[in-house]
Amino acid sequence: MAQRVRGVIAPGRGEPVRIETVVVPDPGPGEAVVRVQACGVCHTDLHYREGGITDEFPFLLGHEAAGVVESVGEGVTDVAPGDFVILNWRAVCGQCRACRRGRPWYCFNTHNARQKMTLEDGTELSAALGIGAFADKTLVAAGQCTKVDPAASPAAAGLLGCGVMAGLGAAVNTGGVTRGDSVAVIGCGGVGNAAVMGARLAGAAKVIAVDIDDTKLAAARRLGATHTVNSRQQDPVEAIRELTDGNGADVVIEAVGRPETYQQAFYARDLAGTVVLVGVPTPEMKLELPLLDVFGRGGALKSSWYGDCLPSRDFPMLIDLYLQGRLDLDAFVSETIALDGVEAAFDKMAKGEVLRSVVLL
Ligand code: APR
Numbered sequence: 001m002a003q004r005v006r007g008v009i010a011p012g013r014g015e016p017v018r019i020e021t022v023v024v025p026d027p028g029p030g031e032a033v034v035r036v037q038a039c040g041v042c043h044t045d046l047h048y049r050e051g052g053i054t055d056e057f058p059f060l061l062g063h064e065a066a067g068v069v070e071s072v073g074e075g076v077t078d079v080a081p082g083d084f085v086i087l088n089w090r091a092v093c094g095q096c097r098a099c100r101r102g103r104p105w106y107c108f109n110t111h112n113a114r115q116k117m118t119l120e121d122g123t124e125l126s127a128a129l130g131i132g133a134f135a136d137k138t139l140v141a142a143g144q145c146t147k148v149d150p151a152a153s154p155a156a157a158g159l160l161g162c163g164v165m166a167g168l169g170a171a172v173n174t175g176g177v178t179r180g181d182s183v184a185v186i187g188c189g190g191v192g193n194a195a196v197m198g199a200r201l202a203g204a205a206k207v208i209a210v211d212i213d214d215t216k217l218a219a220a221r222r223l224g225a226t227h228t229v230n231s232r233q234q235d236p237v238e239a240i241r242e243l244t245d246g247n248g249a250d251v252v253i254e255a256v257g258r259p260e261t262y263q264q265a266f267y268a269r270d271l272a273g274t275v276v277l278v279g280v281p282t283p284e285m286k287l288e289l290p291l292l293d294v295f296g297r298g299g300a301l302k303s304s305w306y307g308d309c310l311p312s313r314d315f316p317m318l319i320d321l322y323l324q325g326r327l328d329l330d331a332f333v334s335e336t337i338a339l340d341g342v343e344a345a346f347d348k349m350a351k352g353e354v355l356r357s358v359v360l361l
């Protein structure tokens, strides 16, 4: 029997969100219905609301979530009712070349639930990133659910579903930060600060946090930054060089998404160092670099897609580290809110007042 639940809907381009009744069908083959417990508010939800991602309004927003599997459809064996799970954006096929080579985020055959959730009048909803978790319950592909230790707080666990995984994975998976490295992180919002935490987890000797906002830098200190640079007061490239005996950092992570910070990241790394690009630029942005610098500095320029994570490998492991007190996911939860607080949370996010607002259900 289809169920009726509350959900946060983006009705049309730029219009404020509103809470509406969402009809969630029973799970079909390969699908699961999840009772959502927590869902973080991420920039991508705001981009959906503004029509910056696709035009397929109305959207059911929310995609950084954890909850309990309520029911599963035919053929589902990896998760069962009662499992505590973190949701990921897309189920991967496990068969294609990208999957076989351990890069499932480039999978050619990703999928979400085949059925659609709807409004009461039957209007089909597009689920943000194939999830739609600002709702009491949501329908996903079973492969979007990763079972983790239920002792974790849902608010903390959900964050691994998007922003924190993106930043942490940029350091640990994409950047390959290793014991003794010097690491610089440019931009210390939720994503950059997760990279700071990841760099410390991976054993970096120096973690240099760069931002234009001192409160973000204070958070970075708490999460393991050894040095902080306010780039309104100091040239960040010079500061990073000075802090690394004139060399530059082994790994520089860019978590802003602007040409000037891409450029800073490029020049702040040591010769043969690695630059990891996590900040998402807009289509108009361009970066001009002297080819001789590109050629002469060696090393690698990498972009990091969802932290290059393997949910089935990374989510349970990171939750275990969290439960052991080695990963402070709670530090990212600036506030917990109800479903009707999403619009206000967008404002706080745009003003940079929070690392994460998390909806509890
Ligand atoms: N130099 C350094 N830091 C800057 C600069 C700058 N020129 N401009 C902005 N910042 C800082 C902001 O002060 C803020 O702390 O960058 C941070 C961006 O953080 P958030 O807005 O909270 O964004 P976040 O969720 O962390 O995402 C960062 O990663 O995944 C992508 O789409 C995401 O592009 C976005 C980026």
Ligand code: ZN
Binding pocket: 042, 043, 044, 045, 063, 064, 162, 163
């Ligand atoms: Zn997100």
Ligand code: ZN
Binding pocket: 092, 093, 094, 095, 096, 097, 098, 099, 100, 104, 107, 108, 109, 110
């Ligand atoms: Zn695949």
